[in-house]
Amino acid sequence: LAKTTQPISMDSYEGQEVNITCSHNNIATNDYITWYQQFPSQGPRFIIQGYKTKVTNEVASLFIPADRKSSTLSLPRVSLSDTAVYYCLVGALSGAGSYQLTFGKGTKLSVIP
Amino acid sequence: EPEVTQTPSHQVTQMGQEVILRCVPISNHLYFYWYRQILGQKVEFLVSFYNNEISEKSEIFDDQFSVERPDGSNFTLKIRSTKLEDSAMYFCASSGAGGRKAFFGQGTRLTVV
Numbered sequence: 228l229a230k231t232t233q234p235i236s237m238d239s240y241e242g243q244e245v246n247i248t249c250s251h252n253n254i255a256t257n258d259y260i261t262w263y264q265q266f267p268s269q270g271p272r273f274i275i276q277g278y279k280t281k282v283t284n285e286v287a288s289l290f291i292p293a294d295r296k297s298s299t300l301s302l303p304r305v306s307l308s309d310t311a312v313y314y315c316l317v318g319a320l321s322g323a324g325s326y327q328l329t330f331g332k333g334t335k336l337s338v339i340p
Numbered sequence: 341e342p343e344v345t346q347t348p349s350h351q352v353t354q355m356g357q358e359v360i361l362r363c364v365p366i367s368n369h370l371y372f373y374w375y376r377q378i379l380g381q382k383v384e385f386l387v388s389f390y391n392n393e394i395s396e397k398s399e400i401f402d403d404q405f406s407v408e409r410p411d412g413s414n415f416t417l418k419i420r421s422t423k424l425e426d427s428a429m430y431f432c433a434s435s436g437a438g439g440r441k442a443f444f445g446q447g448t449r450l451t452v453v
Contacts, residue, residue, distance in 0.1 A: 271431070
């Protein structure tokens with residue numbers, strides 16, 4: 228499983244765009260990049276997933292350069308409710324078809340009023 | 341949005357007792373998972389389950405643990421003889437065909453005293 232490195236913490240003011248970058252230098256050909264959000268005492272919540280280039284949904288954008296050795300989660304105009312831990316995960320389906328997720332410590336985002 | 345539900349939300353048990361944690365995955369999902377998170381630590385994979393059998397398990401998932409899908413809707417995690425170090429949040433997750441997007445439940449906080 229590819230190891231990921233992301234900042235331990237970030238602070239941002241309300242209304243700003245936040246970009247969290249994750250490095251995954253040994254990403255494999257079949258690996259996808261997935262980001263989850265977790266609030267205290269709650270389960271992780273899927274945000275976005277991508278393989279290459281750019282993916283956008285109603286919540287965030289994910290930018291993946293051509294070499295795929297890093298990725299950037301972009302949260303537009305954050306609010307106080309976006310304060311959470313954000314996890315970058317890299318992996319592929321196993322031969323059995325399951326998708327084992329290996330969580331790191333994540334990035335603790337604090338949004339300041 | 342469909343969701344994974346877990347019961348109970350909080351369970352207190354005495355050391356050495358058996359506990360069963362229950363989960364109702366999203367109805368058309370095929371892959372089921374248990375994860376745990378010890379307070380202040382990372383989310384850790386325990387086991388994945390597909391087609392009525394375990395497809396992958398971690399080193400944490402020893403003989404004290406078992407999983408079952410007794411009736412086609414519930415998915416349970418049993419810990420036979422709980423230890424103090426089993427105290428953690430336990431998260432159930434499920435994913436559909438294709439498997440890469442996992443939905444997590446809100447968790448069961450297990451406290452072993």
